[in-house]
Amino acid sequence: MMNAPELVAIDAASASLFMRWPDGAVSELPFALLRSACMCAQCRKRKLDRETPLSSPDVKLVDARPSGYGLQLVFDDGHDRGIFPWIYLERLARDQQTAADHQESRTL
Numbered sequence: 023m024m025n026a027p028e029l030v031a032i033d034a035a036s037a038s039l040f041m042r043w044p045d046g047a048v049s050e051l052p053f054a055l056l057r058s059a060c061m062c063a064q065c066r067k068r069k070l071d072r073e074t075p076l077s078s079p080d081v082k083l084v085d086a087r088p089s090g091y092g093l094q095l096v097f098d099d100g101h102d103r104g105i106f107p108w109i110y111l112e113r114l115a116r117d118q119q120t121a122a123d124h125q126e127s128r129t130l
């Protein structure tokens with residue numbers, strides 16, 4: 023079943039992609055995280071070959087185009103091949119939330 027966000031916005035101020043899901047949850051995925059999470063054939067090959075990192079910390083997301091089952095993300099490094107299925111974006115958001123929770127519990 024398709025579980026697409028109700029709202030998708032590029033938040034330049036926080037350098038992250040904002041999404042609001044149908045259950046009311048919101049996620050903010052940093053541009054650099056998204057860039058390095060690209061699953062297109064080209065990026066998968068680069069990861070397998072252990073070439074230079076896909077992402078630089080200051081990479082910017084310039085466009086997020088709805089593409090049926092997900093979003094085509096366009097980055098300012100010229101990369102626009104990645105299509106991120108909703109389910110994948112949801113999983114990235116969940117993983118990131120888990121990491122943030124761990125961070126918080128460590129600082130307590």
Ligand SMILES: [Zn+2]
Nearest residue numbers: 060062065104
């Ligand atoms: Zn890619």
